[in-house]
Amino acid sequence: MNLNSPLFDRIRTRREAKTEPSPARGTVCSHPGCQAPGEFRAPMGRLREGQYFCFCLDHVKEYNATYNYFNGMSDEDVLRYQKDAVIGHRPTWKMGANRAGVASAGMQDPFHMQGAKAGKSRTPKHGVVARKALHVLGLDDEARPAEIKGRYKEMVKRLHPDANGGDRSNEDKLREIINAYNVLRSSRAV
Template identity: 45%
Template sequence: MKLDSKYFDKIRVKPSAEKKVADTIPQCDWPDCPRPGRHKAPMGRGHEGKFYNYCPAHVQEYNKTYNYFSGMKDDEMQEFQKNSRLGDRPTWKLGQNATPNASNVRRRGAQLRDDPFGLNIGAAKQPGRHPSGRALRATELKALQTLGLDDTATADQVKAQYKTLVKRLHPDANGGSRANEDTLKAVIQAYDHLRSSGFC
């Protein structure tokens, strides 16, 4: 490209643009400091997202004395740090509060209302759980689907459905036809799996 080209002049930064950038830099927020405040420093707890603008010397001085927890008691500070590690979400010890009782509902009413994934509802209403409260494995759910049942089926319903399907699919009931042989095998394997897993 030639230095005297008309295109070269169009991409060159004009000196006036540099002056405008310098004019947009705020003055240092430190009292009686005339220098430009190019460095941001957080204002502190309760002012999240807000910053001071300091020059390099004053931002270093501010950082040496900055304490996010100033004015907090030790137990409040520890509680804040614990909640921050957990993402400010409620937690319980393993095996406790599995289902909300009346006192838990009163104590955690706001948490239950703000529960888009249904994590705090009773065990009987959770998908993948049997009405008895027993968690169903994926293989058990698949076996129930093979038998044409859903996850709310009881052991008696499984046995009755198994007998019905075997009578309907057996070659003796179909005049010796083996067209349903694969389906019959799948039904028998599904029932055997549910029996061996203790479902029925």
């Protein structure tokens, strides 16, 4: 690398910090009839981004108490703004199959997320809490009530302190299994 190159001189390692100008000394408060120094900035409003009023402390407090960015917008416009705010006002594109209904070429789809053509879309048999409880018992989503009850009994017999000579080291795991079984019973999976 040639450190004397003119190209090397143009390389910047850090962006220069943009500093917003503070109100100039001697600026008078923008509130009508006020002659106090305008030391505090307040935004002028929607569609006037980057423009500010300069107010004294009392008037900036008064202005901020009544400031409403959405003033003059219809309910639909406010809802559209809120929806766009979820994604940071950036454009998004639909995932999955293209217009022809074919998944992108060369793209692997191990979880069958690209629509019904790529694989069967199935709805889960149990809710999220019940699936977590099944996972605690070491079972999958397709477990039948008899399997759940059998696995529960087997694990309780294996981890219970009475079956282990009074050893209480597995007590937390046993409590977790009992709670999982109670969740499954209350969700009528058992």
